[in-house]
Amino acid sequence: xxxxxxxxxxxxxxxxxxxxxxxxxxxxxxxxxxxxxxxxxxxxxxxxxxxxxxxxxxxxxxxxxxxxxxxxxxxxxxxxxxxxxxxxxxxxxxxxxxxxxxxxxxxxxxxxxxxxxxxxxxxxxxxxxxxxxxxxxxxxxxxxxxxxxxxxxxxxxxxxxxxxxxxxxxxxxxxxxxxxxxxxxxxxxxxxxxxxxxxxxxxxxxxxxxxxxxxxxxxxxxxxxxxxxxxxxxxxxxxxxxxxxxxxxxxxxxxxxxxxxxxxxxxxxxxxxxxxxxxxxxxxxxxxxxxxxxxxxxxxxxxxxxxxxxxxxxxxxxxxxxxxxxxxxxxxxxxxxxxxxxxxxxxxxxxxxxxxxxxxxxxxxxxxxxxxxxxxxxxxxxxxxxxxxxxxxxxxxxxxxxxxxxxxxxxxxxxxxxxxxxxxxx
Numbered sequence: 001x002x003x004x005x006x007x008x009x010x011x012x013x014x015x016x017x018x019x020x021x022x023x024x025x026x027x028x029x030x031x032x033x034x035x036x037x038x039x040x041x042x043x044x045x046x047x048x049x050x051x052x053x054x055x056x057x058x059x060x061x062x063x064x065x066x067x068x069x070x071x072x073x074x075x076x077x078x079x080x081x082x083x084x085x086x087x088x089x090x091x092x093x094x095x096x097x098x099x100x101x102x103x104x105x106x107x108x109x110x111x112x113x114x115x116x117x118x119x120x121x122x123x124x125x126x127x128x129x130x131x132x133x134x135x136x137x138x139x140x141x142x143x144x145x146x147x148x149x150x151x152x153x154x155x156x157x158x159x160x161x162x163x164x165x166x167x168x169x170x171x172x173x174x175x176x177x178x179x180x181x182x183x184x185x186x187x188x189x190x191x192x193x194x195x196x197x198x199x200x201x202x203x204x205x206x207x208x209x210x211x212x213x214x215x216x217x218x219x220x221x222x223x224x225x226x227x228x229x230x231x232x233x234x235x236x237x238x239x240x241x242x243x244x245x246x247x248x249x250x251x252x253x254x255x256x257x258x259x260x261x262x263x264x265x266x267x268x269x270x271x272x273x274x275x276x277x278x279x280x281x282x283x284x285x286x287x288x289x290x291x292x293x294x295x296x297x298x299x300x301x302x303x304x305x306x307x308x309x310x311x312x313x314x315x316x317x318x319x320x321x322x323x324x325x326x327x328x329x330x331x332x333x334x335x336x337x338x339x340x341x342x343x344x345x346x347x348x349x350x351x352x353x354x355x356x357x358x359x360x361x362x363x364x365x366x367x368x369x370x371x372x373x374x375x376x377x378x379x380x381x382x383x384x385x386x387x388x389x390x391x392x393x394x395x396x397x398x399x400x401x402x403x404x405x406x407x408x409x410x411x412x413x414x415x416x417x418x419x420x421x422x423x424x425x426x
Contacts, residue, residue: 003384019052019079020173021147023164023299024157025062028055030072032297032315033263035180038220038242039157040074042178042410044157045243045415046422047077053056054078054148058139060085060097061130065107068094084142132148132157132183132201143167158204159183162213167334174421176238177214182224182339183207208232218422220339221362238421241363242341243414244348248403250398251350252391253323256290258283258384259326261319261345262298267336269301271356273376275332276307282381284309287388292330295322323349326396327385331355331379339363343371344409347401352394354383366408370400 022043031037034097055078057388062083063069072093075081080235081088085097088393094141095101109125143164147154153173154165158180165175184204203418208231211217216236219225225239260275272294283290284307294311299312307310316322323329329346333356340359347353353371372387374380407413 014284018150018152018172018324018364019148020046020153020155020394021056021151021168021171022053022078022155022264023143023147023161024057025056025059025133025161026157027062027064027066027130028057028075028157029069030074032072034338035266037341038180039178040077041095041162041238041243041411042284042418043077044074045419048411049419049423050298051152051422052079052252056147057081057083058142058146059130059133059136060095060100060130060170061127061133062097063097063100063104064127067101067104067336068092082146084139108197112387119367129201129307132160135163140164140167145167156214159210162210167215169369174211174215175227176218177211178419179211180220181226181230182227185186185224185227186303186337204231223362224338236421238417240418241345241409241412241414242339242403244344245411246348246402249350250395250402252352252394252398253325253327255325255327256287257326257328257386258292259295259322259329260292260298260331261295261322261329261342263299264300265332265336266294267358268298271332271334272302274334275330275380278377279332279381279384280307280310282378283384285316286381286385290388293322293326295319312333318347319345322352326351326393328384329353330354330384331357331359336385337361343367344405347371348405348409350398350402352387352397353401354380354387367404370397370404372397 024039026035028036030040031040039045047053068410071081083093086093086095113225144167148166149169151168151171154168154171154175156162156165156175156177159177163176168377183202184207201218212229212232216238217228217232218238218240219228220241222239225237229237260272290309293313294310295313295316297315299314302312329351331340331353333340336358339362343355343359347370355371355373357373357375360373372383
């Protein structure tokens with residue numbers, strides 16, 4: 001009984017303590033994908049500015065098909081993490097929602113049968129896209145009960161969650177929404193990909209209305225920021241590209257290793273498939289010993305049939321050794337929106353990069369001098385072959401990459417406007 005009373009008193013103090021309430025419905029456990037990495041990077045900047053952060057996840061749908069979430073070390077910036085219909089055991093949050101557990105069971109069953117050669121479409125169907133689902137009454141009540149009272153601010157992850165801002169009890173600080181990208185433009189931005197399960201979730205006018213509920217909009221790249229400014233002239237639009245910490249010196253790498261890093265998203269899967277089919281054969285003809293390492297869970301979309309010389313590594317906890325060893329980093333994306341987080345990361349690693357114009361969306365004017373850009377398959381292969389043959393050239397591009405990061409992608413350069421917005425009533 002005493003332990004329960006102590007817990008309730010601690011929870012009450014926590015709600016009264018203020019701090020910034022971060023509302024999110026994405027499955028965020030660390031720097032596991034671009035959107036998580038960007039949100040956590042913004043939160044780290046606010047944390048460094050002295051803010052206390054509370055992560056509130058009001059919907060159990062964020063579990064997807066995962067029965068439990070293990071929080072990575074990056075999550076330590078949050079004073080508290082609360083997930084509806086989940087219990088915490090150490091740094092693990094276990095779902096107790098029956099629908100989540102059912103999806104997890106179905107997902108495991110589908111994988112087991114697939115390994116036996118039995119494929120049933122219904123068992124491999126993805127879970128609903130949690131970020132774009134409508135609010136449920138229970139979600140909103142959860143925000144009312146568990147958000148910090150007298151919050152110093154509210155930071156909302158994606159436009160779909162801005163309805164929750166009004167449910168934070170008596171906020172006394174500013175609010176902002178992390179746009180990530182314009183969802184309504186995804187069908188056109190994804191080009192030859194034909195969009196993905198997120199395409200068509202919201203039209204432009206509805207998205208602008210959602211964004212307009214926040215006190216400010218945080219845009220990750222300039223082109224999308226300009227569109228929002230035009231439509232919401234009374235709302236501050238804070239341009240905040242992804243920041244990164246550069247290495248001390250360019251890394252030319254060694255041997256004939258290429259590197260691709262990406263999560264299991266439609267643009268990454270499509271880009272790799274195009275690279276395998278249309279680019280890789282030319283690279284291998286010029287350099288039979290060339291090898292491509294693929295890191296990240298994009299590998300799950302290629303269970304069989306990858307070309308010779310391709311190594312699927314899956315999720316890798318420490319990417320630094322892979323960056324250091326690689327001679328060339330590739331980004332063969334043909335569609336997508338927002339800012340390509342892995343591009344900024346590779347620049348910060350001082351690497352020679354070959355990328356498509358799509359990869360440079362929103363930052364081309366700043367980044368292009370530091371990247372070899374090619375759209376056609378043969379030109380992409382030729383750029384790779386040129387770099388593999390010339391370590392001096394790779395180092396030169398690495399130096400340009402680091403200069404771009406120091407000038408344009410430091411935390412101070414990227415997040416100053418966001419920090420200033422939340423500092424107003426700190």
